[in-house]
Amino acid sequence: MNVKIAHVSDVHLGAWRNERLNELGFRAFQKTIEAIIEEKVDFVIISGDLYDVSNPNVEVVDLATKLLKELNDHDIAVYGVMGSHDFSPSNKSMMRPLITAGLFSDVSKGIMTKENKISLEFTVDPKTKIKLTGLRARKRSLEIEDYHILDRKALEDEKGPKIFVFHTMMSELKPKEFKDMISAPKSLLPQGFDYYAGGHLHKLLPERLKEKSFKLKINQKNNIIYPGAIFPTDFRELERMKSGGFCLISGDMIENNLTLEAEFKPIKVIDIENILLDCANKSVLEVKGSLEQELYNRELQDKIVTIRIFGQLSFGKSYEIKSNDIIQMCKDKGAYDVLINKNALTTEEYESISIPVGKTNEEIETALIKEHATKVKISNFSSLTMEDKIHQLLNNLGEERQIGTKVLTYNKDLEQTVRNIFEIPKSKE
Amino acid sequence: MPKLGRKIGTFVTGTSLVKLILRQKSDQEFELGQLFVAGKDRNDYSIYQIKDLYYGSQIPENVLELMAGYGLERDNSDFKVYEPELRNYALALARPLIHVKGNQRFIPKKLPSFFSDTFEIDDGHLEFFKEEKLENPLTIGKIRSGSKVLETEVKLEAAQVLSHHVLIPATTGRGKSNLVKTILYNLMENEQCGKLVFDPHNEYYGAATQKGLKDHPKSLEYLKYFTIRDFPGKLDLKFNFKGLYPSHIVGTLNFTPPQKDALFTYYKKYRKNWIEKIFDENTTTPEGVQEVTISVIRRKLTLLLDVETDETGKVVKERGTYTLSTHETTIDSIINFLMEGKTVVVDSSLFSSSEEIFMATIIVDGLFKKYKNLKYEDKLGDKPVITIVLEEAPRVIGQKVLEAGENVFGKIAREGRKFKIGLIAITQLPSLIPREILANMNTKIILGNEMGPERRTLIDSSAQDLSDDYQTIASLDIGEAILTSNFTKFAIPIKIPLFEHLVEDKTATSITDKKIKTKSPGF
Numbered sequence: 001m002n003v004k005i006a007h008v009s010d011v012h013l014g015a016w017r018n019e020r021l022n023e024l025g026f027r028a029f030q031k032t033i034e035a036i037i038e039e040k041v042d043f044v045i046i047s048g049d050l051y052d053v054s055n056p057n058v059e060v061v062d063l064a065t066k067l068l069k070e071l072n073d074h075d076i077a078v079y080g081v082m083g084s085h086d087f088s089p090s091n092k093s094m095m096r097p098l099i100t101a102g103l104f105s106d107v108s109k110g111i112m113t114k115e116n117k118i119s120l121e122f123t124v125d126p127k128t129k130i131k132l133t134g135l136r137a138r139k140r141s142l143e144i145e146d147y148h149i150l151d152r153k154a155l156e157d158e159k160g161p162k163i164f165v166f167h168t169m170m171s172e173l174k175p176k177e178f179k180d181m182i183s184a185p186k187s188l189l190p191q192g193f194d195y196y197a198g199g200h201l202h203k204l205l206p207e208r209l210k211e212k213s214f215k216l217k218i219n220q221k222n223n224i225i226y227p228g229a230i231f232p233t234d235f236r237e238l239e240r241m242k243s244g245g246f247c248l249i250s251g252d253m254i255e256n257n258l259t260l261e262a263e264f265k266p267i268k269v270i271d272i273e274n275i276l277l278d279c280a281n282k283s284v285l286e287v288k289g290s291l292e293q294e295l296y297n298r299e300l301q302d303k304i305v306t307i308r309i310f311g312q313l314s315f316g317k318s319y320e321i322k323s324n325d326i327i328q329m330c331k332d333k334g335a336y337d338v339l340i341n342k343n344a345l346t347t348e349e350y351e352s353i354s355i356p357v358g359k360t361n362e363e364i365e366t367a368l369i370k371e372h373a374t375k376v377k378i379s380n381f382s383s384l385t386m387e388d389k390i391h392q393l394l395n396n397l398g399e400e401r402q403i404g405t406k407v408l409t410y411n412k413d414l415e416q417t418v419r420n421i422f423e424i425p426k427s428k429e
Numbered sequence: 430m431p432k433l434g435r436k437i438g439t440f441v442t443g444t445s446l447v448k449l450i451l452r453q454k455s456d457q458e459f460e461l462g463q464l465f466v467a468g469k470d471r472n473d474y475s476i477y478q479i480k481d482l483y484y485g486s487q488i489p490e491n492v493l494e495l496m497a498g499y500g501l502e503r504d505n506s507d508f509k510v511y512e513p514e515l516r517n518y519a520l521a522l523a524r525p526l527i528h529v530k531g532n533q534r535f536i537p538k539k540l541p542s543f544f545s546d547t548f549e550i551d552d553g554h555l556e557f558f559k560e561e562k563l564e565n566p567l568t569i570g571k572i573r574s575g576s577k578v579l580e581t582e583v584k585l586e587a588a589q590v591l592s593h594h595v596l597i598p599a600t601t602g603r604g605k606s607n608l609v610k611t612i613l614y615n616l617m618e619n620e621q622c623g624k625l626v627f628d629p630h631n632e633y634y635g636a637a638t639q640k641g642l643k644d645h646p647k648s649l650e651y652l653k654y655f656t657i658r659d660f661p662g663k664l665d666l667k668f669n670f671k672g673l674y675p676s677h678i679v680g681t682l683n684f685t686p687p688q689k690d691a692l693f694t695y696y697k698k699y700r701k702n703w704i705e706k707i708f709d710e711n712t713t714t715p716e717g718v719q720e721v722t723i724s725v726i727r728r729k730l731t732l733l734l735d736v737e738t739d740e741t742g743k744v745v746k747e748r749g750t751y752t753l754s755t756h757e758t759t760i761d762s763i764i765n766f767l768m769e770g771k772t773v774v775v776d777s778s779l780f781s782s783s784e785e786i787f788m789a790t791i792i793v794d795g796l797f798k799k800y801k802n803l804k805y806e807d808k809l810g811d812k813p814v815i816t817i818v819l820e821e822a823p824r825v826i827g828q829k830v831l832e833a834g835e836n837v838f839g840k841i842a843r844e845g846r847k848f849k850i851g852l853i854a855i856t857q858l859p860s861l862i863p864r865e866i867l868a869n870m871n872t873k874i875i876l877g878n879e880m881g882p883e884r885r886t887l888i889d890s891s892a893q894d895l896s897d898d899y900q901t902i903a904s905l906d907i908g909e910a911i912l913t914s915n916f917t918k919f920a921i922p923i924k925i926p927l928f929e930h931l932v933e934d935k936t937a938t939s940i941t942d943k944k945i946k947t948k949s950p951g952f
Contacts, residue, residue: 087950087951089950089951090950091950091951108951110952111952112948112949112952118949118952136951138950145649145949146949146952148649148661148662149949152661171664171665171758171762172664172665172667172755172756172759173755173756174757174758174762175757175758176671176757176758176761178758179757179758179761179762179765180765183762185662185663185664185665186664186665187659187660187661187662187663187664187665188661188662206754206755208754374620374811382618382620382647382650383620383769383770384650
């Protein structure tokens with residue numbers, strides 16, 4: 001029996017604040033679904049982060065529903081797990097309606113046993129009889145704790161063709177440029193599965209899959225695949241990835257033995273032009289001149305243009321390099337959209353502060369909290385616990401007062417939340 | 430006036446301040462290494478240690494011999510010595526260790542007064558150990574008086590001690606691995622110290638039937654285990670070719686000068702891909718490098734990296750620890766864990782000694798470069814101190830090895846403290862380590878050692894004068910040690926707890942305050 005599976009990951013619908021870029025993300029997902037239908041696959045695996053947040057706006061949910069419904073209409077089932085972005089610990093993820101409607105089957109199902117072990121269930125695909133299970137992710141890779149309490153034996157003893165779906169970076173596979181990403185030892189994955197469908201890393205792994213018409217034989221040594229995101233989700237990814245795609249896993253199943261191979265299917269929705277401008281020892285005027293020259297020499301029609309301006313100006317202030325002027329210049333040359341990053345641009349007149357080049361806001365926030373957590377001592381909390389508590393505090397402070405909630409009630413609730421987080425007993429007054 | 434304690438003897442005389450003679454009270458039994466006190470009161474006293482023991486008697490020696498003969502040769506001898514407790518007694522040779530006056534401690538400079546009484550030491554005399562407020566304590570063991578163990582624990586400032594190197598000289602079976610496990614266990618949650626442990630006997634992590642660091646209640650959070658063995662939670666001990674530099678290889682294998690030059694030429698030309706290019710037969714040999722030289726290098730690298738190549742030089746099989754495709758961040762991960770104050774155990778037990786040194790060099794070199802850069806960027810201040818546990822240390826910091834060429838461990842031994850990196854060097858043969866490096870090892874935890882030259886080497890390089898401990902070092906039993914350090918006022922006799930007991934105690938206390946996870950969102 002032939003089997004064909006599409007492995008998609010990290011769609012991050014609604015990741016961009018910029019509507020035009022969001023539109024491209026939608027288009028990339030649409031193209032992916034069209035390609036999958038064309039390939040006539042047996043089923044699709046989405047290994048986490050279909051949405052960029054657990055409660056996306058109605059346009060995002062609407063689009064996801066529409067496209068997954070198309071797969072459903074073509075009798076293509078969708079299995080997967082929720083990722084670090086779209087899982088909600090309070091079960092309020094907008095993935096729920098998709099699950100309820102039967103458009104997405106969450107394979108991260110199971111129970112916590114009396115022995116405090118997570119016992120996962122298998123979901124059997126009716127067409128191929130392949131068994132799927134997996135582990136959902138949590139914010140800041142907190143799901144790694146769960147891998148330590150998985151009932152591995154039951155998973156490993158299960159007979160028949162089986163696939164494990166997960167949304168966690170495995171340390172040993174981490175590419176150099178992601179060295180600071182939180183990861184788990186590969187050995188924490190239950191052994192003996194035919195295929196491990198990974199998510200979370202926005203880069204195709206193994207990288208060789210990117211070589212044209214290269215097919216990777218899936219065997220014990222090569223059975224973990226990360227297809228990467230289907231479309232860049234931030235400035236840095238626009239520079240690094242250019243475009244994404246999904247993996248097509250196909251092969252034969254003879255008497256419960258799966259022989260598979262993987263190939264990468266790129267999804268391209270637009271061309272991207274990256275410009276890097278080092279301002280070291282240049283005045284504002286010189287920078288403007290260099291930039292004009294760069295833009296003049298490049299073809300920008302219908303492209304996304306990213307411009308990263310960095311280094312220390314010898315004369316003038318960074319705000320004198322006006323983003324609006326640059327955007328207009330690019331638009332005049334027909335650019336689809338323009339993104340400018342001046343985070344690492346400094347001037348001599350100000351004391352330099354260190355901003356890690358190429359980090360996302362989320363990464364900078366995580367790094368700052370991590371640094372802060374080692375310096376604060378409350379009770380006997382370790383720095384890791386403190387880190388977690390600061391994240392919880394910030395998340396809670398970010399919650400707005402709901403319409404109809406009195407300020408007094410809101411304040412009281414907030415106080416209680418802070419007490420709970422830092423385990424402070426209520427004062428006696 | 431508070432009493433000093435129970436009387437056990439009296440000073441009689443002495444040939445110098447460090448050779449005082451005291452007489453044992455008849456109901457006492459003096460022991461080699463025993464501590465005792467003498468002085469005015471509990472606010473003004475000195476602590477002394479017994480260095481040797483011998484007989485004393487008021488009866489001439491030939492009469493004593495005759496008396497012994499009566500006992501041996503006559504069946505019904507009722508021969509008795511009149512007032513024996515006054516006539517026959519034990520004498521001890523002792524030296525002062527420290528003088529305590531109020532809150533202050535001094536190196537002793539005065540003789541005790543004639544016939545001054547000496548008293549049994551108790552934990553009250555050692556209160557000053559508890560009073561010392563340490564930011565980052567490293568507990569080594571409990572104070573020992575002869576074979577009697579007191580309750581007072583010996584704690585040192587971890588960051589200071591570890592960055593100034595620690596030497597653990599011991600012969601097999603004297604409790605060396607118990608001591609190292611105890612130190613690492615006590616440091617596990619200390620985020621101000623990163624611990625890198627090369628474990629050639631796979632004895633520190635622990636196994637199903639053997640207690641180890643994995644049995645620490647917080648091991649999931651703080652312990653990282655790199656190995657080629659297979660079990661859940663371990664991290665792969667594998668490195669990508671791109672993380673290797675010519676200096677790592679030159680320090681491990683013997684190369685002729687032209688071969689060394691060729692390695693550096695390839696690296697200069699191809700940077701991260703230099704090894705791949707050496708294997709690739711289609712690569713044009715760089716100018717100045719002989720084809721035959723490259724063939725030899727290829728052969729040596731094939732053996733060292735345990736790979737198989739096809740006729741074009743393409744790597745077709747990676748049998749060992751080195752790979753072309755994955756594991757790009759092994760070294761970064763290890764360094765990051767250490768910078769978070771975690772313990773990283775590298776299980777090198779399945780490798781040969783040279784393979785282990787090669788691997789250790791790759792990791793430590795990466796770490797040293799990272800800390801050096803942080804120092805130059807002035808960002809080292811709040812980073813944790815890193816300690817590297819190294820067994821059979823003379824393999825990398827021995828006189829002969831260092832004479833053959835400098836290596837990263839030699840650099841760390843000499844200048845590591847500037848960069849907050851220190852060694853915990855373990856060896857049976859400290860005499861193989863150059864004197865200047867031994868002197869740089871500011872803390873030594875001396876366990877039992879019968880080998881005379883080794884004891885002499887230790888005594889000569891210790892922070893305190895151990896000249897009359899030559900015999901004591903040989904007589905140290907399992908778990909007994911002498912702690913000599915620039916960071917202690919005197920050489921402290923200590924008893925190291927049994928690791929298994931330490932684990933049981935800690936587990937018992939942690940069970941009561943441990944929150945057992947009974948729920949995880951979604952399950």
